[in-house]
Amino acid sequence: MLWAVATIVFVAIRLIPGDPALAILGGPGSQASPEALEHVRHEYGLDRPVPVQYAVFLGRLATGQLGDSYAFRTPVATLLGEHLPVTLTLAVAGLVVAWLLAIGAAWWSTQRGRTAAALTSALGITASVTPHFWLGSVLIVLFASALGWVPAVSDGTPRGWVLPVVTVAVPVAGYLAETIRDGVVEAQRSAFALAARSRGETRAGLFWRHLLRHAALPGIALSAWAFGSLVSGAVVVEQVFALPGIGRALVTAVTQRDMPLVTGIALVSAVAYVVVLAVADLVDRAVDPRTRAPGGSRARVRRRARAGAR
Amino acid sequence: MSGIVDPRLRDGREPHLREPAATPTPGRPARARRTRRVPLGPAGLVAACVVALAVVAALWPALLGGADPLAVHPEDALLPPGPGHPFGTDESGRDVLARVVAGTRASLVVGVCATLVGGVVGVVLGLVAGLGGRVLDAVVGRVTEVAFALPLLLVALVVIAVTGPGPVPAVLAVGAATAPGYARIVRGLVRTAATSQVVETAVLQGRSPARVVFRHVLPAALWPVVAVGTLGVGQAIVWASALSYLGVGTPPPAPEWGAMLADGRTYLQTAPWTSTFPGLAIVVLATAVTVLGRALGRTGAPR
Numbered sequence: 101m102l103w104a105v106a107t108i109v110f111v112a113i114r115l116i117p118g119d120p121a122l123a124i125l126g127g128p129g130s131q132a133s134p135e136a137l138e139h140v141r142h143e144y145g146l147d148r149p150v151p152v153q154y155a156v157f158l159g160r161l162a163t164g165q166l167g168d169s170y171a172f173r174t175p176v177a178t179l180l181g182e183h184l185p186v187t188l189t190l191a192v193a194g195l196v197v198a199w200l201l202a203i204g205a206a207w208w209s210t211q212r213g214r215t216a217a218a219l220t221s222a223l224g225i226t227a228s229v230t231p232h233f234w235l236g237s238v239l240i241v242l243f244a245s246a247l248g249w250v251p252a253v254s255d256g257t258p259r260g261w262v263l264p265v266v267t268v269a270v271p272v273a274g275y276l277a278e279t280i281r282d283g284v285v286e287a288q289r290s291a292f293a294l295a296a297r298s299r300g301e302t303r304a305g306l307f308w309r310h311l312l313r314h315a316a317l318p319g320i321a322l323s324a325w326a327f328g329s330l331v332s333g334a335v336v337v338e339q340v341f342a343l344p345g346i347g348r349a350l351v352t353a354v355t356q357r358d359m360p361l362v363t364g365i366a367l368v369s370a371v372a373y374v375v376v377l378a379v380a381d382l383v384d385r386a387v388d389p390r391t392r393a394p395g396g397s398r399a400r401v402r403r404r405a406r407a408g409a410r
Numbered sequence: 411m412s413g414i415v416d417p418r419l420r421d422g423r424e425p426h427l428r429e430p431a432a433t434p435t436p437g438r439p440a441r442a443r444r445t446r447r448v449p450l451g452p453a454g455l456v457a458a459c460v461v462a463l464a465v466v467a468a469l470w471p472a473l474l475g476g477a478d479p480l481a482v483h484p485e486d487a488l489l490p491p492g493p494g495h496p497f498g499t500d501e502s503g504r505d506v507l508a509r510v511v512a513g514t515r516a517s518l519v520v521g522v523c524a525t526l527v528g529g530v531v532g533v534v535l536g537l538v539a540g541l542g543g544r545v546l547d548a549v550v551g552r553v554t555e556v557a558f559a560l561p562l563l564l565v566a567l568v569v570i571a572v573t574g575p576g577p578v579p580a581v582l583a584v585g586a587a588t589a590p591g592y593a594r595i596v597r598g599l600v601r602t603a604a605t606s607q608v609v610e611t612a613v614l615q616g617r618s619p620a621r622v623v624f625r626h627v628l629p630a631a632l633w634p635v636v637a638v639g640t641l642g643v644g645q646a647i648v649w650a651s652a653l654s655y656l657g658v659g660t661p662p663p664a665p666e667w668g669a670m671l672a673d674g675r676t677y678l679q680t681a682p683w684t685s686t687f688p689g690l691a692i693v694v695l696a697t698a699v700t701v702l703g704r705a706l707g708r709t710g711a712p713r
Contacts, residue, residue, distance in 0.1 A: 104556045105560070222453075225697055228700075229645070229648055229696035229700055231671075231693070232652070233668070234671055234688075234692060234693065235689075237671065237685045237686075237689065240678055325558070328558075328559075328560070328562070332561040332563035332564065335561075335656075339655070340675070351567070351656050354567045354568075354570055357571055362571055365564070366564060366568065369560055370559045370560060373559040
């Protein structure tokens, strides 16, 4: 998986028109001397055949060397270490907030009649196509400039995180809400919902204890994708709120064609995706008893039996 | 069906997501049974009107905008919305309404072209994977998997890093980022169609493979792709404007919604209207296209 990502990025780098050595020396405007270009080419191994370069590239990656950024002139690993925490905080907090919003919306839309359902559905669609950069601006104008509740530019305090996190969370919450709502509606029609109600379960109890567990599964499966979407959003939101995250480094890297940094960020995103996928799998097991190991479910049955005897 | 979910997720393995609503609507069984297709519905009609308005704005911007979107009037800089300038003016005194209207063309063209690029590449890849045997299937499967592991914007930015910034690279970037999703959907549909009795019969009748693919397999896969693609246009508009916002899409003097928002950022505190209206335009158009796409997905149940 990571090897495939690395290979694709390597091919992409080779496809770039223009001389990488020139990019290292500061782009076409730098008027670097031919000797300096030659020196850089040799130093970075660009004068060697492509297969050799590929082997060296993979070898370095395998030993964890991501190389030096062309633009920042520091090791990519250091840059990632500096910028990654901001983006990760944004994405993880965004995922949590998106889930809370989505569950709230699903509750509202399935329990409060048809008007509420239509309203949340419309809001969900609108939210899911709202561009982060615009939502961020609107939130700044409303809550930072007009009302003054939270700072417009993130200052490192928890209050400063509120707007950026909400901004990344809302579009993803739109998707999740729609998925969860569909799941709840489907579950409401099933026999187990009727059975639970006939046992005297309240409507709220039915929703939280029975329907949600059923409806959350497709949402959990979506979460790995949602995380990617949150990272996409974070790239934009970091620009809006002037957060020193990986997204801003990425935009700089792209405009300056700083390939080691682009490679590093792509690999880190792929790793993050794999990790989130694994976590989603674990959560899925926790929520869905059917996917659990036999021992676990037996313990559960025993617990149920005891509860029933009481 | 969760019609607004990213097309990349709606692969053929989830029958409940791609199965068109063949059953009549519960509320009006008699009518739905008589008509061959489910009607668009009120929301779909409103969305269609909004999209039609956007098309008019894209083709004849002078009809709606009036003023010259590029005319600079420094003495009228940052006027609030009022008579003469319903949406106000920006930092160079340009009419925001005229620029929003003029920006429709860029957004629509980029959105539609990017989706076409993504759709065509996706259909070709999906056909290759679905019909080309195990090795090709595995190769395409690997590539799409890698693309899924990377955030959409990252794929787009990597493409831009290769091509350099500009509107055409933005189309290619968004197209390349969305193609794997379509490939996955088409692969699933093609697989299903290839094993259907219609295709089996055609093969037994001795039809040429090309004829079978173009007469029977491709049409079965096309309608769902058109519906999902319409949804994708909304997303493509948003992503393309995001690229412009980041400064790697359409370059500044041209009126483009994302670029206008990026310009308006500086004046967010003093002149919020310069960024409010272009953003609103993106939301309204993207929502309309999405609603229309969902409605088309529901109506797409002939036979």
